[in-house]
Amino acid sequence: MDILFxxxxxAIGLGLLGLAAFLWSMKAGQYEDLDGAAWRAISDDDxxxxxxxxx
Numbered sequence: 001m002d003i004l005f006x007x008x009x010x011a012i013g014l015g016l017l018g019l020a021a022f023l024w025s026m027k028a029g030q031y032e033d034l035d036g037a038a039w040r041a042i043s044d045d046d047x048x049x050x051x052x053x054x055x
Contacts, residue, residue, distance in 0.1 A: 025031070
C-alpha cells in the first residue's frame, strides 16, 4: 500500500511530462505539413536529368 504513495505521483509526473512534450511539439510546428513529407518521399524530383536517356 505504501508503494502507491510513490507510484501515483510518478505516474502523474510522467503524464505531465508527456503533455508538456506534446504541447512543445505543437508550438514548434511539428504537425503543420503532414501530407508534404509523404508526397516528397514518393516524388521523382530527385532523379538525375539523364536517367531516362540511356542508349
